[in-house]
């Protein structure tokens with residue numbers, strides 16, 4: 301029975317079993333009848349010494365003939381002489397093809413764990429030297445072995461099918477997310493925004509991404525780059541809110557060696573770095589007016605000059621800008637240049653807030669849960685009630701806030717299945733008892749939360765975890781803005797944040 305281990309298909313092993321039964325023991329025309337899917341009849345599946353046609357005739361309803369009786373009762377039946385047995389159907393093999401003289405028929409049930417899987421049956425020439433009891437003993441053993449083999453195969457098939465099914469689902473999910481650049485969601489407004497993105501991905505026209513903080517503007521900017529013919533060239537992001545006014549020009553246009561004290565070597569600016577690719581100006585509404593003029597010039601002329609440089613450098617850059625401000629209002633109050641606004645607003649794409657597409661919350665929550673579980677080797681689940689609660693919350697900080705809440709829940713919860721009640725304490729509006737320095741979810745409005753343009757030296761322990769969280773909440777999950785609130789640079793803020801052991 302070495303064959304049994306080699307093949308996934310039990311057929312060859314069972315076939316060989318029937319072959320040996322016939323050749324060595326003279327128990328001929330052995331066949332294995334198995335229940336069909338309905339469980340109401342059986343069909344010959346494996347046989348030795350029967351033609352295809354004979355096999356095809358071997359179908360038995362429950363209680364039909366001897367085989368049908370064994371299928372129904374799970375009990376051994378021996379027909380001592382088929383010629384005298386009214387139950388013997390003689391359906392398959394014509395009597396004249398069988399040996400003369402008395403022929404018996406033995407039908408041994410194949411049972412596993414009190415369940416009848418089928419029947420192992422054969423013909424036996426009645427008058428032979430070996431006692432019937434020996435043959436029965438052998439048939440019983442073989443039936444038990446066949447049962448184990450069939451069960452093992454059924455389990456393996458079930459497992460394989462479920463793995464294949466899982467595989468199909470995963471690769472479908474992977475295809476979907478890959479073809480949509482990791483943008484999760486199916487709500488009509490999001491799908492519309494993706495369609496607009498794809499429509500303009502081939503052109504070089506400037507795109508202005510509009511939407512509240514955390515709605516995925518950066519994700520869209522990257523998607524636009526990936527969907528464009530520029531995908532092999534660099535994607536350079538500049539966060540206009542994070543750059544001090546005095547450093548803007550060198551950040552965008554670079555500088556020559558010796559352009560100012562400390563300029564020890566030439567440095568390319570973002571325009572040059574993004575040459576051939578995409579330059580993403582995030583939070584463009586924060587760009588100081590003087591820089592707006594210089595940016596407009598660079599865009600109109602397609603060339604820049606480095607600080608301290610004499611020559612103009614041609615750059616081929618596709619500009620994508622993003623803002624959560626209402627730029628028209630900024631223009632109206634003189635804080636944003638109108639001509640630059642027109643130049644940027646060639647193709648506006650508006651991203652819906654999470655509240656406008658709450659139908660996407662379950663998919664987004666699971667997406668983030670998966671991400672955080674994987675990153676932290678956790679296996680936290682959300683119950684249906686928890687997902688429902690997440691859907692009810694308004695998410696002022698949008699998807700970033702949702703991601704942050706999921707991350708906190710996964711890291712700080714102490715059981716694997718999160719219920720609606722568990723969610724509650726992680727939602728920002730939850731009022732929790734204050735206990736400084738302990739649980740970082742406990743929020744304290746620290747005195748350090750003031751708006752400040754001046755950034756003096758601040759020690760690494762300057763802000764409590766509570767203050768960092770509080771600021772992040774007030775900033776709708778935007779760390780740059782949270783840093784501003786605390787008078788920190790985004791780098792200083794991130795350093796402190798990461799020390800809490802949280803990412804995102």
Ligand SMILES: Nc1ncnc2c1ncn2[C@@H]1O[C@H](COP(=O)(O)OP(=O)(O)OP(=O)(O)O)[C@@H](O)[C@H]1O
Pocket residue numbers: 482483484485511512513514515516517518519520582622623624664667699700703778
């Ligand atoms: N549709 C989406 N599917 C999956 N993840 C998303 C989606 N939209 C946003 N995210 C995730 O949410 C987080 C915030 O997104 P992103 O940084 O792109 O927002 P933003 O609009 O640029 O925010 P801000 O204006 O504050 O800079 C990121 O982690 C991003 O991957």
